[in-house]
Amino acid sequence: MEFTIEFDKQQIESIENILQEELIDTGVQSVILMDLAGNVVVNLDKGDKNHDVFSLAALAAGNYGAVSAMANIIGEQEFSLLFHKGEEESIHFSKVVEDLLLLTIFDKNVSLGFLRLKVAEAIKRIQKLI
């Protein structure tokens, strides 16, 4: 059997710390680090909402794949901003490395600009670990 990027316990703990510091502690509702097969690598949240993380990851993987395929059809490598805005909650996707996505869910108290900055910082730190 093949495996996606393999993580050891220490890597997972370091990634959790980064996501906690950069995102959860600054007001993000929840974060899911996942692969493009729809597997959940790390999931953290503020704890007041209980989202169905596995279903979200399955749908996000499909959605990301579909959007990337659309980009290819019109001759783009990828679309850099993947963002779905809701009344209360919004979802933001970002590629971390090939095959790995970071999904963040945040409410209207967090601005998109701030979130993108924090996500970029978290990703930079995670890339160094893997």
Added chain:
Amino acid sequence: MALINPKKKEVQVKIVYYGPGRGGKTTNLEYINEKFKKRIQNEMVTVKTYGDRTLFFDFLPFDIGEIKGHSIKVQLYTVPGQVKYNATRRLVLRGVDGLVFVADSMDLRREMNIRSLQNLKENLETFNKNIFHIPLVMQYNKRDLKEEGIPILSIETLQKDLNSRLQAPYFSASAVRGDNVASTMKKIIAMTVTSLRKKLE
């Protein structure tokens, strides 16, 4: 591409139900969802068009307990069988660990089954995967139609058309009635998890 989380001691495994449109893939998952309710914590996710055809996929997470101290989460998916949805079908196949091929036993669907299996081989190749090297179970579905006087293919014909080279384990089934739906699922899980055991030692 199973994923092991050594911290939570959790393994995620992806199993995909493949096959021609209207063959009964979604019906398999619906039956499992109903029958094993207690083990399924979340709702089944389906992305459908009008008329109940699968547009993107169905998704059903399923806990099967522990192996070597790791809790195993099996994720069951179906692809959309209609020919025109090949791009989405390929996305769902990404990272697949085990496959069930749901063939339609109706006489009229003979050609469709063969084409769908060929399409599966081709799609796996785009991920550099070989159908001979991945756990696979064949399901010959809709056997119940015989009782209604609808002409169906014999098991020998289906075996010859689809499984003569693959030699995969196979089941006669009726997904609407639930016949052999659980056996099919248990078989593919067992085959997929076997290849995991070593990894977890």
